[in-house]
Amino acid sequence: MFLEKIAESQSKFFLFGLVSFIIGIAGASVLGLTRKNLFFLSCCLILLLVSLGITISKKWRVLIVLSIFLFLGVWRFVLSEPAKSPQNLRFFTGHLVIVKGILISAGEISGNYQRVYLNSQALKFFVDDNYKKIQGKTILYLEKYPLHDFGEEVEVRCNLTDPKELLKDDQFSYAAFLQKEGVWTACFNAQIISNLQPRHFSFYKIFLDLRNYFNQKINYLLPEPQSSFLRGLLYGDRTTFPPELRNAFSKTGVTHIIAISGYNITIIVVGLLVLLKFFGLSRRRAFILILGVILFFILLSGASASVIRAGLMGVLVLWGRQIGRQSSAGRVLILAAAIMLLFNPRLLLFDVGFQLSFLSTLGLIYFSPILEKILVKISALWGLKEIIIATFSAIIFTSPLIIYTFGQFSLVAPLANLLILPVVPLAMLLGFLCLFLGIIYLPLGKIIAYAAWAVLSYILKVAEYLAGWKFSALNLSLPWWLAALFYLFLVYLIYVNSKKSKI
Incomplete structure (x- = not known):
């Protein structure tokens, strides 16, 4: 049947x-x-x-x-596993080689070393040897300084290693993390012999330079840690975000507001919709404006695969709210997931960002109508009700995965999100205006910066205060089968709700 x-x-x-x-x-x-x-x-x-x-x-x-x-x-x-052929970098694992290629990420400081990804083009065994054409990505672990930049064409001497062999503490997860990035080798204690070109042109590099210019302006307009927080809020740059504040955000369950993920974008999309509707903008105009914001965010964040996936999830939520049809939005979500997995099937089990993005979007599409029925007698409260429903839908759908993966559950997350999320769109708006006006006329940007500083400080203080509570977060372990049972229960609730809606 x-x-x-x-x-x-x-x-x-x-x-x-x-x-x-x-x-x-x-x-x-x-x-x-x-x-x-x-x-x-x-x-x-x-x-x-x-x-x-x-x-x-x-x-x-x-x-x-x-x-x-x-x-x-x-x-x-x-x-998706590359063949071990002489044309692929993986074939030379275990050998000391000289690799020529282009850096496809900016240098990132991690402990006592600098980490950067390299897209290889050619390889040789000795300095006086001839290069052989190859392909494949690897991750370089270099000296902490000088910092290297995206687009540099370099020659690197390193001993190609399988990540599983060296990182004994967390073999599977780290190797799987690299594999879903298309990286099957690692170069520890790598040494750059020469920079063949100072820069390799690309549109990605143009947006990185633009982001660096914005960083300088924001640093001039706002003090720390507000300036670092605003950069994370506007385009996901967390390079200088203080560790103590990262810990506070993690404990209070609000890390998503400075993370490049679908979880982050979907929550912010709902907040922006509420704010624009509050100012009298029609749903159609708000849709177009937020679509432009998402596109700008993707480009400014570097348009990497993870950022594009997050932006796509945000567009799906926006489109679902526009058409107002649960079934259509759900089908498009599955289609989008299938297309993303067609390009990179290792995202499904080895990319927590993809999983959180998918689950939070799923919660907003299918679980928010259930919460709307429960809270039907509560007034709109100037759009706060919609934010509360979106936040709790995302939290309910992502909490089992967060506990299973990170072993931590934030008890204050609902309260923190309730106090913080309503002002996030305002903080983004003021931050954007202060940056935009600061570029045109610096004194004018400084005036708006005072208002932006006040809202950003409020968010930081709330996160720090709630994180200081004795039982703000619990360290928990959740077996996979219990998490699976919880999700089956959610599927059952959605099924029952859909049956009642048809009656």
Whole structure:
């Protein structure tokens, strides 16, 4: 009966095909399948295609096609592992080599070293040897100074290493983190022999330079830590954000306001919608304006894959609020997730940012209507009700994953978000105005900076005060099966609510 219903609707058939594809990727991730399993997977796929050709029953044909989608998901995950061929950097793991390539990130200080990603172009074993063309990314661990920048073309001497072999304390998670970035080797104690070019032109570099210019202006207009906080708030730059404030934000569950994730953008999107509606802007105009803000945020943050994914999640929430149709928004979310996983299947299990983005968006689409029914008798309170519903929907859907992954649960997160989130759009607006006017005429920017400083200080003080409570956060451990049961319960609540809505 279920399969026949799927067969009757093309949209349902396509939707369940995408879900099967995602399940296939999840299964391959959990089982840890590699290229060694490729022959077996190929045989299974051929067998399914042959079965599809000889099967007449519509019900069985649907089941076989869904199985093909599932195996395609498994196939895609396995193929995301680079082949160990002489054309790939991974082939030379364990060798001392000289690699020529382009830095694809700015240098990031971490402890006593500097960390930067390199996109390799050529490789040789000795200084007087000839370069051989290769491809593949690696992560360089260099001396702390001088700081290197995106776009530098360099020659590096290093001993290529498998990250699993050196980082014994957290083998799987760190290796998996690098793999989802397309990095399968690491260069510890790397030494840059020469800079072949001071810069390599790209539009990404233009926006990095623009961001550095904005950083200088913000530093001049505002003191610390307000200036660091504003940079994190406007475009996710947390490089100089004080560790004690990071800890306070983590304890109070408000880190998302300075993080580049879909969780961050979805909450801010709702806040901006409420603020713009409060000032009398129509839903359509607010939609266009916020769309422009998201695009600007993506470009200014460097337009990396993670930032684009976060922006896409924010656009989905915005679009869902615009059309007001739960089913359409949910289908587009699954389609977006499937497309992102098609490009990078290792995001599903190995990228917490992707998981939090997906779950928070899912909560805003499907769980916020349940909370709206519960709070139906409460007045709008100048838009605060909408922010409360959005915040709690995201918190409920992301808390099990946060506890499972980080082992911490913030008891004050609901209160902190209630006190902080309503003023985040105002802080962003004042911060943007102070920066914009400061570029045009510095004294005018200074005037607005006083108001921005007051709002930013309020947020920081609330976070510090609540983080100082004795039981602000609990250290908890949550087994995966208990987290899975919680999510199954949420799915059940959504199902019951959808059935009641149809009556």
